[in-house]
Amino acid sequence: MITLHSRTVRLGTRPSPMAMEQTGRFADAFRSRNPDVALDICKITSEGDAHHGPLSQIGGKGAFTRRADEHLLDGRVNATIACAKDLPSPHDRAPGIIVAAVLPREEARDVLILPSGHAATTLAELPPGTRVGTSAPRRAARRRCGDVVIEHRAGDEDAAALLSPLTHRATRIVLDAERAVLSSLEGGCLTAASAHAVLDPVTQKVTVHAAVLDPSGGPALRTASCGPADRAAEVGRDAGLALLHAGAARLLAVSPH
Incomplete structure (x- = not known):
């Protein structure tokens, strides 16, 4: 949870250049809207980042999000950011994770x-x-990988209040x-x-x-x-x-x- 005493959001993201560029765009928008809230960027190397070969060899679904999900669910981060294309489909999504915000769609082709x-x-x-x-x-x-999604833990109303207004x-x-x-x-x-x-x-x-x-x-x-x-x-x-x-x-x- 984001307490009123800390007023800090820890955001988990992959360390790839594309992910960091997307994170930078979100950070600019977040800090502009919430100047009194600190945003800490936490780099999380995914299984997909570390694996060299077909994603099917490591389960495919969630290869780029499983470790970030673990950090989110156990409280190490308050929110995560990812390309929508990397998220498992809703029926395969880890329970307890909510889409809080979606940034404006970029090129989808x-x-x-x-x-x-x-x-x-x-x-x-x-x-x-x-x-x-x-x-x-x-x-x-x-x-087509044009959407950037920010998620938080279910029930985290503080995170929802800070992140949801940034949805396009x-x-x-x-x-x-x-x-x-x-x-x-x-x-x-x-x-x-x-x-x-x-x-x-x-x-x-x-x-x-x-x-x-x-x-x-x-x-x-x-x-x-x-x-x-x-x-x-x-x-x-x-x-x-x-x-x-x-x-x-x-x-x-x-x-x-």
């Missing part, structure tokens, strides 16, 4: 990284036979819808499935486009669902259930080559 000196190109323009490395079954089957509402809505899709499919970071939601600022309706891909290269199953923003999670669940009714369970059971 994947990036193709090429050797130094290679001419700029797109994935579709690469010559036949090009070998593209990835650890994600979704990318392997399809040939539109991003939280689409994130809730997208994660509900994966929860319905009982999928995670090793699942060849995708979900992308958009919020119409005028109608305040959220639309979710979701797909389950065939790791063997066969046809994908796709669907879309739309509904009011205040029911974003329900809209996402509807999309996930529609995919299951269309036979997604068969594809979800296929292991990538």
Whole structure:
């Protein structure tokens, strides 16, 4: 808990350059809003950071968050920050952890990284036979990491009061819808499935486009669902259930080559 006597928030984060850049952006926003509260940054090296090889070898789900979760639940930190893509799906999430804030969504598309000196190109323009490395079954089957999430322990009202006002509402809505899709499919970071939601600022309706891909290269199953923003999670669940009714369970059971 954050006591009125200490007025210090200990924030757990991975030590990678990307994580530290994201943490820096959050820290600036937090300190601007809470100038009387100290923010201590605690670097936590995740299993994913220390492992060199496919994430499936260390369980995949939660590879970048398990150690931070342990620090949060045992009180070593008051909050943690992570990319939403690294969080286990809601059905796999450790109990007792609450999403407190979601920062504005950044670029959500994947990036193709090429050797130094290679001419700029797109994935579709690469010559036949090009070998593209990835650890994600979704990318392997399809040939997106734009949201930053801050979490705290359930029941920590002091942390919630400090962190929740920093939430970017539109991003939280689409994130809730997208994660509900994966929860319905009982999928995670090793699942060849995708979900992308958009919020119409005028109608305040959220639309979710979701797909389950065939790791063997066969046809994908796709669907879309739309509904009011205040029911974003329900809209996402509807999309996930529609995919299951269309036979997604068969594809979800296929292991990538």
